[in-house]
Amino acid sequence: MMLEANEHSTLESAPEEVSNPEVFHLQDLDVHYGGFRAVQNVTMDIKRHEITAFIGPSGCGKTTVLRCLNRMNDEIPGARVGGSVLYHGVDLYAPDVSATEVRRRIGMVFQKANPFPKSIYDNVAFGPRVNGTKSKAALDEIVESSLRGAALWDEVKDRLKSSALGMSGGQQQRLCIARAIAVEPEVILMDEPCSALDPIATARIEDLMQEIKSTYTIVIVTHNMQQAARVSDRVAFFTTEVNPESDRRTGALIEFGRTGRMFSNPSDERTEAYVTGRFG
Amino acid sequence: MSTDLLSLEAVPPTALDLRSQRSWRSTKNSIMVGLMGLCFLLVLVPLGAVLFTVVGRGLGIVLRDFPAWFTTDIPVRTRSVGPGMGPAVVGTIIITATAAMLAIPLGILGAVYLHEYGRQSRPARTVRFLANVMTGVPSIVMGLFIYVVFTLRFGLSGVGGSLALACLMLPVVIRSTEEMLRLVPDHLREASYALGTRKGRTITTVVLPSAAPGIVSGCLLAVARAAGETAPLLFTIGIVTKSNWNVLSGANTSLSAQIFQNAGAVLPGPQERGWGAAFTLMFIAFAATVVARVATSRYQRQR
Numbered sequence: 001m002m003l004e005a006n007e008h009s010t011l012e013s014a015p016e017e018v019s020n021p022e023v024f025h026l027q028d029l030d031v032h033y034g035g036f037r038a039v040q041n042v043t044m045d046i047k048r049h050e051i052t053a054f055i056g057p058s059g060c061g062k063t064t065v066l067r068c069l070n071r072m073n074d075e076i077p078g079a080r081v082g083g084s085v086l087y088h089g090v091d092l093y094a095p096d097v098s099a100t101e102v103r104r105r106i107g108m109v110f111q112k113a114n115p116f117p118k119s120i121y122d123n124v125a126f127g128p129r130v131n132g133t134k135s136k137a138a139l140d141e142i143v144e145s146s147l148r149g150a151a152l153w154d155e156v157k158d159r160l161k162s163s164a165l166g167m168s169g170g171q172q173q174r175l176c177i178a179r180a181i182a183v184e185p186e187v188i189l190m191d192e193p194c195s196a197l198d199p200i201a202t203a204r205i206e207d208l209m210q211e212i213k214s215t216y217t218i219v220i221v222t223h224n225m226q227q228a229a230r231v232s233d234r235v236a237f238f239t240t241e242v243n244p245e246s247d248r249r250t251g252a253l254i255e256f257g258r259t260g261r262m263f264s265n266p267s268d269e270r271t272e273a274y275v276t277g278r279f280g
Numbered sequence: 281m282s283t284d285l286l287s288l289e290a291v292p293p294t295a296l297d298l299r300s301q302r303s304w305r306s307t308k309n310s311i312m313v314g315l316m317g318l319c320f321l322l323v324l325v326p327l328g329a330v331l332f333t334v335v336g337r338g339l340g341i342v343l344r345d346f347p348a349w350f351t352t353d354i355p356v357r358t359r360s361v362g363p364g365m366g367p368a369v370v371g372t373i374i375i376t377a378t379a380a381m382l383a384i385p386l387g388i389l390g391a392v393y394l395h396e397y398g399r400q401s402r403p404a405r406t407v408r409f410l411a412n413v414m415t416g417v418p419s420i421v422m423g424l425f426i427y428v429v430f431t432l433r434f435g436l437s438g439v440g441g442s443l444a445l446a447c448l449m450l451p452v453v454i455r456s457t458e459e460m461l462r463l464v465p466d467h468l469r470e471a472s473y474a475l476g477t478r479k480g481r482t483i484t485t486v487v488l489p490s491a492a493p494g495i496v497s498g499c500l501l502a503v504a505r506a507a508g509e510t511a512p513l514l515f516t517i518g519i520v521t522k523s524n525w526n527v528l529s530g531a532n533t534s535l536s537a538q539i540f541q542n543a544g545a546v547l548p549g550p551q552e553r554g555w556g557a558a559f560t561l562m563f564i565a566f567a568a569t570v571v572a573r574v575a576t577s578r579y580q581r582q583r
Contacts, residue, residue, distance in 0.1 A: 075466075075473060077399075104476030114467040117490055127475040130485070176471070183475055 020047040023088065023187060023217050024069060030082035031064050031073065037243075038064050039251040042083070044236060051209060051218045053228035053259070056238035056274070061251025062221045065238070066189050068092075069219060070106035071099040104131065107180035111192040113172035115164035115179070120147075120156050123164045123175055127183035142182050150178035151208050170201025177208065181216070188212075190220040194227065206231050225275060228259065235262040237271045331562075338559025341552050349556060354521040354538070361549035365557050367523040371534040372564065374527045375438045375517065376507045379445035383506075384499050386446075387453025388488075394454070395461040396483055408458075414451040422447045423512025436518035438527035441534070444512035449502040456498025460491040496576045504565045510536040535561040 024046040031039045039061030046052050046069075054062040064073065071092060073079040085092045092102055115123050124143045125133075133139055143160070147153040152174045156167070164175055173193055180188055190209075194202040209218055209231050222228050228235050236256040240249040255262065255271045266272045300306065342349050345363030352364040390407065398404025426444040434440070464487050472482040488495070518531030519541065535557045542554030 070474065072470065072474065075470060099473075100476050100478050102476075103474055108470075108474035110467060110470065110474075112467060114465075114471040116468060116471065116486055126472070126485070127477075130475065130477045130481055179471075179475065 020049055022046065023048050025086040025089075026065070026068075026083070027086065028083035029065065029068060029085060031061070031068060032078075032080045032082070033076065034078040036248065037250045039238075042253045044253060044256050046217065046219060047234070048217050049213060049215075050233040051213050051220060051231050052234045052236065053232035054219070054221045054236050054238060055223075055225060055228045056251075056254075057240065058223075059249065059251070060238040060240045062238050063191055064251065065253075066191055066219060066221050069187070069189055070103050070108055072103075072108060074099050104183060105185050106187040106189060107183060107185035108189045109173070109176050109180055109191065109193045111195055113169060113176050113196070115167075115172050115175050117163065117165055119161045120164050120167070120175060121160040124178050124182050127179060131183060146178040146182040147175075149181050149212060150174045151204060151211075152178055168201070170197050170204060173197060173201070173205060174208065177205070181212070185216065187217045187219065190218065192221050192223060195223060202227070225263075225277075229263050232259045235259050237262065237266075237268075237274060239270055239274065334555070334558050334562055337555040338557075338562075341556040342559055345556075349560075353523065354533070354553070355549070356521050358542075358545060358550050359547050361552070363553075363556075364521075365535065365538065365553060365560060367520060368533050368535045368538040368557060369560060369564075370523045370525060371438065371517070371532040372507060372536070372561065374525065375441045375513070375532065375534055376445065376503060378439060378442035378527050379449060379506055380499070380503050382442060382446040383449035383453055383502065387450050387499075387502075388457050388495065390450075390454045391457035391461060392483060392488075395458045396479070396487065411451040411454045414447070415455065417448075418511075419444075419448055419509050420511035423514065423516055426512065427515045431516050435529075436516065436531040437529050438517055438524065438532040440516035441513045441532065442527065444516050445506040445509060448509060448512065449506050452502040452505070453499055456501065457491070457495050460494035460498065461487060463494065464490045492579065493576050496572050500569055500572050503568065507565055507568075508536055508561060510534075510540050513537050514540070535564075 022045040024044075026042050026044050026046075029039065029042040030037065042061075042065055054066060056062050067073045067076075068081055068085055069087075069092075073081060081093055087102070087106070090097065116126060118126070121143055124146050125139045128139060128142050133142065144153060144157075147156060152171060155171065156175075164172065167175060173196075177188070177193075194205050197205065206227065209220070212218070220228075220232065234257065237254045238251050239254050241252050242248070243250055255266060255268045257267075262271065263275050266275060272278075348363040349365055350369055351366050354364045354367055355362065390411070394404050394408055398407070423444045426440055426447065430443055431437075431440045468486050468490060469482055472486045473479075477485070513534050514537060517534065517537070519533050519537055520531050521533075524530050524532045538557045539554050539561070542550040542557065545551055545554070
């Protein structure tokens with residue numbers, strides 16, 4: 001399986017200069033919701049310490065593919081995944097793989113900031129506590145380093161015990177990032193993390209992504225092409241294709257490559273139409 | 281600016297009128313608001329009347345005999361005047377508390393199963409249906425059921441009454457708890473799963489704490505209803521005039537049973553004790569509500 005990986009990077013036009021090791025290898029990924037085929041035949045590699053952006057119009061399956069990377073689709077009744085998602089060569093959907101173990105290594109930040117209705121401290125300490133960290137000193141240290149890592153420490157250090165729900169939207173989203181990095185994952189999946197934020201809060205999150213990408217591998221779904229161009233190293237463009245038999249729309253990966261090339265010289269005309277704003 | 285434009289088009293300038301326009305719609309609105317106010321007052325009438333009567337007749341009696349009211353036994357000779365509801369207060373508290381300890385954990389666990397695990401599966405739908413049916417069972421039928429399966433075998437005791445009350449509380453606790461679990465947004469569950477938290481841990485650390493205030497309200501309602509039940513207690517706990525602190529054996533009594541017993545009396549002594557018992561029961565329910573509310577708000581602030 002692993003040996004095949006390079007064959008499928010034919011979507012890459014430019015030869016690789018320095019290639020980071022790959023974290024994920026998706027092979028012929030299909031996702032069905034009940035009888036509806038949401039995404040089909042996605043094959044791609046996601047490399048370590050890079051920011052990979054998924055772009056494309058609504059309903060093209062970007063979020064669906066993202067949620068396959070840490071098995072969050074398990075929580076949606078009727079969702080079925082075909083093909084394989086290899087994480088360091090291990091199939092995430094193998095029968096003996098525990099979704100809980102997967103999610104400890106692959107964290108997620110959601111579109112809508114979803115802090116727990118607890119204090120700021122307890123939000124960040126939640127993951128470490130669940131994973132068995134008990135000592136107060138160790139938790140204090142994790143909370144501080146995670147909040148610093150999410151560029152939030154200076155704003156909240158004096159009110160760690162107050163409710164997370166009293167923070168602004170941008171702060172809540174950075175708290176969610178702090179909560180995700182507190183369990184020291186290898187990968188952070190971000191599902192449109194800035195779609196509800198103003199430009200200033202968005203810029204802070206984008207800066208943060210650049211700062212933490214040396215430590216984590218980031219996959220981000222975004223509707224905002226400028227954001228993809230600003231932050232990502234590679235871009236995957238998805239769109240919907242109409243199935244001629246059933247007349248239903250199914251998402252598919254059209255093109256995947258380095259961000260610069262994807263925006264300046266895309267090889268597929270649909271990608272070009274999308275990135276130049278002629279459709280979607 | 282716009283007036284300039286208007287005058288250019290030779291339309292006579294009119295003063296901008298922003299006063300509310302009298303129309304059938306606004307009249308209808310006023311009528312409906314008035315009706316709502318009236319309904320509110322109508323609802324208050326029976327509530328206020330009950331409160332007024334019970335406090336008016338009962339408070340004086342409890343205060344007149346203050347410490348003795350709660351400490352002395354119930355007079356054996358019914359015609360005697362004077363205090364004593366201690367045994368009934370003891371009985372009500374221990375029987376209701378035992379019933380709550382049986383029904384609340386079971387009910388919450390049942391609701392967690394129904395909403396978090398069973399969902400729409402066949403066993404879950406069956407349990408949900410049975411819980412709904414149980415809500416409609418008259419309390420005296422529940423009392424008879426316990427009388428047949430328990431009291432006939434083990435004799436009159438407080439725990440028989442507790443079992444009957446627990447049967448009455450269980451469906452209320454299940455239904456209200458499930459309703460509250462439904463209100464916990466799924467994005468909180470997802471946030472927890474995304475941190476590598478197992479389902480069980482997610483329920484105990486995220487879902488239940490978020491739903492706690494609502495669950496407490498539902499349980500309180502169930503406890504308050506159970507504390508006032510008379511019918512299922514009449515033939516499961518019997519009636520005594522001395523305090524019986526042992527809920528497991530021996531006949532017992534309760535405030536509701538004493539109200540029932542004394543309300544039919546012709547003499548002023550027992551009638552006074554009836555009103556006093558009614559006030560005491562209301563006061564206990566009120567105090568329990570306040571305590572539970574304060575406790576949940578403390579707990580909420582801590583999180």
